[in-house]
Amino acid sequence: MDEKRTLLKHFLAALADRTQKALRGAPPEFAGFRAGPQVRTPHELISHMDSVLGYSRTYFLGGSYRPPVFAEFSAAIAHFHEVLADVARHLELGTELHNITPEVLLQGPFSDAMTHAGQLALLRRLAGSPVPPENFIFADITPENLSPNQPQPRSPDKDWPEKP
Numbered sequence: 663m664d665e666k667r668t669l670l671k672h673f674l675a676a677l678a679d680r681t682q683k684a685l686r687g688a689p690p691e692f693a694g695f696r697a698g699p700q701v702r703t704p705h706e707l708i709s710h711m712d713s714v715l716g717y718s719r720t721y722f723l724g725g726s727y728r729p730p731v732f733a734e735f736s737a738a739i740a741h742f743h744e745v746l747a748d749v750a751r752h753l754e755l756g757t758e759l760h761n762i763t764p765e766v767l768l769q770g771p772f773s774d775a776m777t778h779a780g781q782l783a784l785l786r787r788l789a790g791s792p793v794p795p796e797n798f799i800f801a802d803i804t805p806e807n808l809s810p811n812q813p814q815p816r817s818p819d820k821d822w823p824e825k826p
Contacts, residue, residue, distance in 0.1 A: 666764040667753045671805045673768065674750045677776050678743060679803050681711070682812040684782035684793055685739065693735035695789040704782055705735045711775045712742040715749050718771035721762045722752040739810055747808040792826060795819040 663671070685692075685704075693705045702710065709729055716727030729745075732738040759767070783793045800817035807813075 663754055663756065667756070668805075670764055670768060670772065671750050671753045672803070673772055673776075674746055674753075675803045675805045675808055676798075676801075677772070677779060678746055678808045678810075679801055679812045680776065680779040681708075681739075681742070681782065682810055683796075683815070684779055684786060686793075686812075687791070688786060689789075689791055692786065692789055692791065695785055697785060697788045702781075704785055705738060707778050707782055707785075708735070708738045708742050711778045712738065712745050714771045714775045714778070715742070715745045718767060719745065719749050719752065721759050721767065722749075722757040724760065743808060743810050750805065750808055790826065792824065794825075795822055 688704070694703050696703050709731070712729040713727065716729055720727055730741065732741060762770075786793050794815070796815040796819060797817040802813040802816050
């Protein structure tokens with residue numbers, strides 16, 4: 663794997679970690695939390711993130727992608743991680759990119775998905791169940807782990823003034 667693909671795969675691992683950080687410990691009703699009219703629920707955001715990464719996969723494989731609809735939030739999360747891992751697999755295998763550069767893949771679909779991971783964290787706060795802060799420099803992120811089973815924070819912030 664060249665340097666760019668290595669960095670992209672690490673970015674996907676950070677996306678897996680940030681997504682799970684935003685979801686870890688959320689109450690069951692969080693999946694359907696709607697902050698306001700026409701604001702996506704966490705369940706809808708995960709589906710959209712699946713769609714964005716599935717779209718990025720079309721630049722390796724061609725075709726089009728529409729994510730399946732899952733009634734259960736846990737199934738939608740699991741599928742998102744499967745698509746994430748498959749995109750990373752194509753990076754690792756050296757599957758040729760078509761009509762896109764690694765830089766545009768990062769600035770487009772990959773960054774879009776990371777933005778939505780941040781939205782999940784914001785929705786947690788709005789839903790009254792904020793995510794504990796941590797220093798991400800020390801996060802235990804490895805490109806081999808793109809699963810929903812992400813490690814616990816290594817360097818949680820000691821001070822959390824807005825803790826519920």
